[in-house]
Amino acid sequence: MTEPSGGSSKPRRPVVVPALALVLITAVGIAALLGGLNEVPDDPPRLGKGAVLDQGRYSTRFVESRVRVVPAASQFDEEKRFVELVFDVTNRGDDTTPVGMPPGKPEQAYLGTTFADSFVKITPTFPAEAGPFVFAVAKGGESRQLHPGVKTTVIVRYELEEGQRPPEKMTLDVAGFEFTAGFNDPSENWRMIATESGDRFVPEIKARVTLPVQGGAA
Template identity: 65%
Template sequence: MTEPSGGSTDKPRRPVAVPAIALVAITVVGITALLGGLNEAPEEPETLGPGAVLDQGRYTTKFVESRVTVERADSDFAEDKRFLELVFDVTNTSDETSGVGNPPAKIELAYQAADFAGSLVKISPAFPEDAGPFSFVRVKGGESRQLHPGVTRQVIVRYTLKEGQQPPDKITLDVGAFEYSEDPVAAVPHWGLESKEAGKGFLPEIKARVVLPVKKGDTT
């Protein structure tokens, strides 16, 4: 008997080899798609150091230094006080006088800030509540709590160091920026910290991460 032309249809097929690198690529793309796409990873904020200048919308800020200072006792019955200070040169670029403010107690409350120190939305390492912060503007003849338009002032954000407490080697600041917008309820233009919705609240946009080595000097 003559076999049909074309040969038998039951002949097993040879397996097709897929390079391992292709399998890895397919797996990575699949996982990336599952997690929401290639462009969904949050961007890391710009990292700055001492002497850097940042445009914060309402303010232009120079991050001068972090240091330990000692306030000597004025009598034999008092004790010396030590502080960790964050030092800034701040220019109010708006048309309105503002307060110096204070860093927020929690990052979830930062969106309410309108004054300079409120933009320091996270300070690491964190200090205990009874350590401060105490913020002020250094002016000729004393201290102030105001930043006037167009004037550069030195701003100090101070934390108290307890007896025997060693200061950290560095301070890291997550810093936000301000935008001028209308209040959605009262329709009154105002300065507020740039924020985004997060769950039932808002979180500030981090404009820069600033790392300041702590100048310890005389810490005794």
Template identity: 65%
Template structure:
């Protein structure tokens, strides 16, 4: 601070004291900003692996495995295809048929769907747009896009690998949860993804982190 004109002082300047609480608050705000908002997974979440079972609210989900599947060509004019597959055993705990769903391109778009696939967030490594995802459930009659109430179903989330593209060693992703709560527009209760409002976005709250080692060499 500049001394008033015509005066001087030999007194040492007083250090500015910042309360510890204020520093802690500023640090917390900075960390929250770096993480991208309150919808991120808290650090204390354990990482689940193959064989783990998670209660997602609307779904009971077992993380079965991640594997490479080779699909033979349907004719001599076609080539075989290789897919990275994420395999789940899913039971719809609701009273109505649910959509299998798809992973959303961006986390802030995931809340628009109550389908199981939409709850899979931040899949790593990322795959190109042409690679998928292709998602379906296996049923007695073949493949289906529906999950019937109370009926366990095997759900496959599939990404196509390009020619000579090596599969990853591991696949990691985050998983959102669902709650049965009044609809924003009609107040009628329904299953919807649990989210936090961050600015003008609704970001899914992360319920679990999952990492699975990729098994290679499966064939259909």
């Protein structure tokens, strides 16, 4: 006589889930509820033309970005065109500071203390020979200093090549400063706000500022 179809009559074994797997599943679930295993930092505030940003050591108004044409100084010279970023900056510290230069490499930005050091990233990028050229506007011409409590116009400019179209907009990732002791220096000074990440320090971006370029590409 053949056995009826439908499978074996033997009792089925219970499926055993290892305790470690249960722990991992639970941990992942809790992590997901708390915002994920790797927290993604919030996007910095987005600012535009005319906005004012408290950078700690400096108070900065983002005036505009524009194309500036400088006529030839003589018949032997040539007309030059620049993309300029224009700021009204007040040094809120007690000492005169240099205007400075934007950092050559973003990973080195945290070492800077000048106003222009706070531009951790400027987009789009330009060739090294195009600049940037940074100066303050003073009564006697150009200056490289920011005096305490004095609102000063600062220009950051890049030279355009002949026939080069200027960008439609310029975007800056801007850091801030705090008066505090250093990572390896107990004395208090103005330092860029940064957090440790592995073997390096990453500046905290206080704002991402986008300025349309007046006279820029259509």
